[in-house]
Amino acid sequence: MFLNCAYLAWVNQMQQFEKAEWRSLKEHPELNEKWVQEPIAMEQNRRGFLQVAGIAAATLTLDGLRTAARAASEATGKMKIENVGLMSPGDMGQAIAMQIKAKGLNVYTALEQRSARTRALAREAGLIDVGTVARLVAECDVVLSIMNPGAALDFAREAADALRANGRRTLIVDCNAIAPDTVHVIAGVVEQAGGRFLDAGIIGPPPRGKARTNMYVSGPGAADLEQLAGPQLVVHVIGEGIADASALKMCYGALNKGTQALWLEVLIAAQRLGIADILEQQLQQSQAERYSWALSQFPILTPKAYRWVPEMLEISKTLGAAGVTPKVFQGAADIYRFVASTPLGKETPENRDKAREGKDVVRLLAQERSEAGPSGAGPESR
Numbered sequence: 001m002f003l004n005c006a007y008l009a010w011v012n013q014m015q016q017f018e019k020a021e022w023r024s025l026k027e028h029p030e031l032n033e034k035w036v037q038e039p040i041a042m043e044q045n046r047r048g049f050l051q052v053a054g055i056a057a058a059t060l061t062l063d064g065l066r067t068a069a070r071a072a073s074e075a076t077g078k079m080k081i082e083n084v085g086l087m088s089p090g091d092m093g094q095a096i097a098m099q100i101k102a103k104g105l106n107v108y109t110a111l112e113q114r115s116a117r118t119r120a121l122a123r124e125a126g127l128i129d130v131g132t133v134a135r136l137v138a139e140c141d142v143v144l145s146i147m148n149p150g151a152a153l154d155f156a157r158e159a160a161d162a163l164r165a166n167g168r169r170t171l172i173v174d175c176n177a178i179a180p181d182t183v184h185v186i187a188g189v190v191e192q193a194g195g196r197f198l199d200a201g202i203i204g205p206p207p208r209g210k211a212r213t214n215m216y217v218s219g220p221g222a223a224d225l226e227q228l229a230g231p232q233l234v235v236h237v238i239g240e241g242i243a244d245a246s247a248l249k250m251c252y253g254a255l256n257k258g259t260q261a262l263w264l265e266v267l268i269a270a271q272r273l274g275i276a277d278i279l280e281q282q283l284q285q286s287q288a289e290r291y292s293w294a295l296s297q298f299p300i301l302t303p304k305a306y307r308w309v310p311e312m313l314e315i316s317k318t319l320g321a322a323g324v325t326p327k328v329f330q331g332a333a334d335i336y337r338f339v340a341s342t343p344l345g346k347e348t349p350e351n352r353d354k355a356r357e358g359k360d361v362v363r364l365l366a367q368e369r370s371e372a373g374p375s376g377a378g379p380e381s382r
Contacts, residue, residue, distance in 0.1 A: 079171070081227045082106060085140035087133065087155060088114065091304075091349045093146040094121040095206035096213070099233040101126065110136040117348060137162035137195075142171040142225075146202070150310035152176040156186040160193035167194065173225065175200040175215070177253055179317040180243035187219075187242050198222055199242050201249025207232035218244035250318040254329065257308055258315070260301060261332035263294035264339070264362070271366035295358025302361060303347045305339035312336060342368045 083106045086097045097107045108128045111119050122129060130136050137143055137159050145155050152174055159172050172190045174183060174197070183199050190197040197219065204213030212232045217225045222237045229235040238244055270276045283291040301308075312333035320326035339345045344364060347353075 078227075079141065079221070079224050081141045081224065083108065083140045083142075084228070085109065085130075085136040085143035086127070087136065087143065087145055088118055088147045089122040089125060089127055090118060090147070091121075092202065092206045092213075093144075094125050095208050096144070096146060096202075096215075096233060097127055098125050099207050099230050100228050103228065103230055105228075108136055108140055117350070133158045134162040134165060137170050137172075138166040138168060140170060142173060144173050144175055144200075146175045148307045148310060149176045149178050149314055152178050153182065153186055153189070156189045160189045160195070163190070163193040163195040169194055169196055171196040171198065171224065173198045173200050173217070174246075175202050177201070177249055177311040177314060178246055179250060179314040179321065180247050181317060181321055182314060183243040183246045196221070197242070198225065199245045200225070201245040201252075203249060203252050216245040216248055218242065247318070250315050253311060254315045254319070257311065258329060258332050260294065260297050261312070261335045263290075264298060264301070264365070265335050267294075267362045268366045271362055276362075295362075298358040298361040299352070299354075299356050300349070302339055302342075302344040303349050303352050305336040305345045308336040309333050309340060338368075339365065 084097075084100050085108045086093055086100075087110060089097055089109050097109070101107050106128065107125075108130050109122050110131055110133045111122060111129045112131050112133075114122075130139055133155070143159065145152060145159075147155060156172065156174065159170075163170060163172075172195050174186050178186075187197040187199070198221070199218045201216045202213060203216065205211045207213045210232075212234060214234050214236060215225070215228075216236045216238050218237070218239050219242045220240055222240070226235050226237065238248065267276070267279075270279045280291075310333075312329045316326040316329035316333070319329065342365060344352075344361065
């Protein structure tokens with residue numbers, strides 16, 4: 001500010017002085033030779049001063065902005081998020097990535113060794129592919145892990161290797177359906193490598209069309225993630241405790257997906273026992289709303305069953321740590337393992353038969369007599 005005022009005053013003085021000089025030259029032509037060179041030199045000096053002053057003023061202004069930005073960040077306690085990494089852009093991940101992009105943020109992913117389906121979903125969403133997880137961690141302010149729960153710890157270890165290699169303090173957010181004990185392990189892996197860690201639990205459908213989903217976040221500085229929020233991605237900060245968000249996700253998932261597993265298992269059994277029609281009549285009389293809800297879930301359940309196997313095991317782990325039986329959800333994992341082993345379980349959310357109804361799913365699954373029955377081993381995660 002002082003430099004700008006001084007420069008303006010100097011310019012004003014120079015302009016007044018030059019006007020006086022040129023009036024003198026008109027009145028006394030014999031002085032022309034004396035003054036021909038001096039105004040030129042003075043103009044050169046004035047231009048030189050302008051250049052230096054301009055650079056100095058710009059430097060002071062930029063430094064001031066940087067200082068102000070740092071001060072504001074320290075005052076609010078929030079980091080500024082501009083570049084968001086996301087692994088992996090599957091059904092839920094792609095939809096969330098599109099919501100974050102709609103906020104005007106840059107969204108990146110790493111497609112090295114990823115499937116053709118994942119690549120197609122990333123391309124459809126317009127995500128920027130940086131190739132490797134190492135580059136993703138190096139170039140992003142925050143990386144969201146949204147994937148098969150069984151792969152969450154392996155991804156955290158890969159991200160930790162990248163953190164150690166680049167020396168950055170990238171924020172890693174685990175958004176997967178995992179037990180609080182697993183969250184604490186992942187937090188340790190990330191923080192020991194020099195990164196920041198937050199816990200998140202996603203509850204709701206992929207936010208496409210008019211659908212909205214909820215992202216519950218917890219841990220020190222969890223409010224940073226409010227910058228990702230939008231009309232269809234609702235961010236809830238629930239506390240400073242690491243794993244609080246995942247505890248909530250586990251309990252909700254137990255009620256939601258656990259109930260679906262129970263309905264599916266019983267209806268398959270009724271079909272095989274030959275009393276499905278009689279059972280339906282009774283359900284329509286006493287449990288019509290619940291029965292209708294269960295049937296509506298089955299068509300979208302089957303292509304996701306392979307991911308729900310490790311989720312059920314994480315719920316089992318959570319309940320065991322809370323002092324209640326873990327066995328119910330070990331059984332639920334068996335049901336989803338069986339579904340995942342069937343032709344219906346091999347479909348994807350994109351290519352499944354959209355005309356197939358819940359009763360069709362029960363009938364087709366009841367006909368399956370493969371080695372992987374409701375208590376069989378089923379396929380590996382894909």
